[in-house]
Amino acid sequence: MSTTSSDSTPGTETPNQFALLKQRRFAPFFWTQFAGAANDNLFKFAFTVLVTYQLSVGWLPPAMAGMVIGALFILPFLLFSATSGQLSDKFEKAAMIRLVKNLEIGIMVVAAWAFLASNVLVLLLCVFLMGLHSTLFGPVKFAYLPQALNERELTGGNGMLEMGTFVAILLGNVIGGLLVSIPGIGHAVVAASCLALAVAGRVTAQFIPRAPATDPGLAINWNPVTETWRNLKLARSNTVVFRSMLGISWMWFFGAVFLSNFPSFAKDVLHGNEQVASLLLVLFSVGVGVGSLLCEKLSHRQVEIGLVPLGALGMTVFTVDLYFALQGLPPHAGYTLGAFVAQPAHWRVMADLLLLSLFAGLYSVPMYALIQLRSAPTHRARIIAANNILNALFMIASALMAGALLGAGFSISQIFLILGIANAVVALYIFLLVPEYLLRFIAWAASHLVYRLRVEGSERIPVDGPAVLVANHVSFIDAVLLMAVSPRPIRFLMDHRIFKTPVLGWIFRLAKCIPIAPRDQDPEAYQRAFDEAAKVLREGDLLGLFPEGGITRDGQLQPFKGGIMKILEQAEAEGQNVPVIPMALNNLWGSYFSRIEKDGAMTRPFRRGIFNRVGLNVGDAVPQSKVSPELLHTKVSALMVP
Incomplete structure (x- = not known):
């Protein structure tokens, strides 16, 4: 995934979500969305106050006004969302946003006249049209972000957008109610404010960088019923x-x-x-x-x-x-x-x-x-x-x-x-x-509440395509901590005995970890594990390994076994090129989930107090052609902090 801005290059990222407001790839888009959300709510709330307190409309009782206005605004989402989604996929997104903002200005010109004339019918029409404006903007808004931001910025970007939207809703409602209540000039001030916000949104939209169409050859299906059904089927896949x-x-x-x-x-x-x-x-x-x-x-x-x-x-x-x-x-x-x-x-x-x-x-x-x-x-x-x-x-x-x-x-x-x-x-x-939600919550809690996990180099974990992650094996919770820092699920190859551990065994089964037994004890289970590992890579997913073959008993890195070579040979035979990512867990030895000769694992909950600080260092990917157990051992050892 790459960015689209002239002031940001693929692979770069901001230090935090607030820094996005200084970048052209996000800031104009943010303020365009902000102005639109504020305008929607200023207009709707001012109109609601108008028909509730200031005008006597026999066919629109005050008690029904808010519900009717809300229903009219939502109706276009039901009628036109399917069409707007197609348009957003087919056409360049910055141009789509500008087109929608032009439409908003036109709607607000009509609404301004209707406010001055106190024409309720025309204002209701404008409510419907503003709902259409929001319907057209919605899909392009959320489809733009993944093209403008990289994966590590996506949560922060969405957070900023959600925050901005609710602040805009709040300000729009509060200001709309205050302005329309100004004696004598309230209607004119509301009309001018709505038009000004529409123009401001169009001005900021002019600075949004290009975001190329993702499916320019798409044939538009103008039937909203069949297209809605098709979109829902597409999502369900x-x-x-x-x-x-x-x-x-x-x-x-x-x-x-x-x-x-x-x-x-x-x-x-x-x-x-x-x-x-x-x-x-x-x-x-x-x-x-x-x-x-x-x-x-x-x-x-x-x-x-x-x-x-x-x-x-x-x-x-x-x-x-x-x-x-x-x-x-x-x-x-x-x-x-x-x-x-x-x-x-x-x-x-x-x-x-x-x-x-x-x-x-x-x-x-x-x-x-x-x-x-x-x-x-x-x-x-x-x-x-x-x-x-x-x-x-x-x-x-x-x-x-x-x-x-x-x-x-x-x-x-x-x-x-x-x-x-x-x-x-x-x-x-x-x-x-969808157990992935629960698993990620368990991993998040382990890395924030049980331990205080500090991560270096997590951006080196690939966000798509097959890869093998190899790490030292220090504790029973190693796999959970690695889950916490990965941008997508990891399928771990793990000693079959760990699945008998209370609670942890249930978690690992829920995570679809792959049990492996020694070949001399259970040759069928041994081969079945490697077949399943090959399938994970074939499907383009992440495979996690602890090449030591067991949890260390003295805190030192043990020799790596050769199972990884068998996995990579199978991948090569199938024409795959699978990178291997070395990783090292640090400062876990001696904690509750690690083994210690004298006490054993999980016997003294507070042997190191609470909120233990632990670390994970992620190294550069090793090309498949250069991988050997000895090289990986050296790489992981170099990532371990003394």
């Missing part, structure tokens, strides 16, 4: 990608329940005024933004889907706690913002809302990055379009569910409790269907 799409759609279901109920929640449950409702939106938006930004910090700068179970757990814990925090709140007639914040009983409510949204950010960003990374470039935009369709359906379902529960006599706080429990059930279902 990759199980991990499709289940990630369902996970993202569930997050939108989860978030939509909160966002749509904030006004009633603030008024009927918290007894607060409009400012309290705005505070809830601020807390939710800030939480998602902070969680999104934390993803890069917590992920070793890779696509770390191990954060997804952590995010799901936090979403459930703090949603359920929110229900209990709401029990027994003193009744009050209309808290102002200051009075609401001054009440200690409300601090727990605010903390729960902030934290559940923070964990929602941790949950969603890795899934978006995974879809971008694992989808074939030729139809990546169509996969994103299919995801947008699912998101819209799930958001509609959330509104129907919340409405049905309210109609059945459930309170808003009870709906939150049901949502928290449902989130746990859905998350467990997804993680059982």
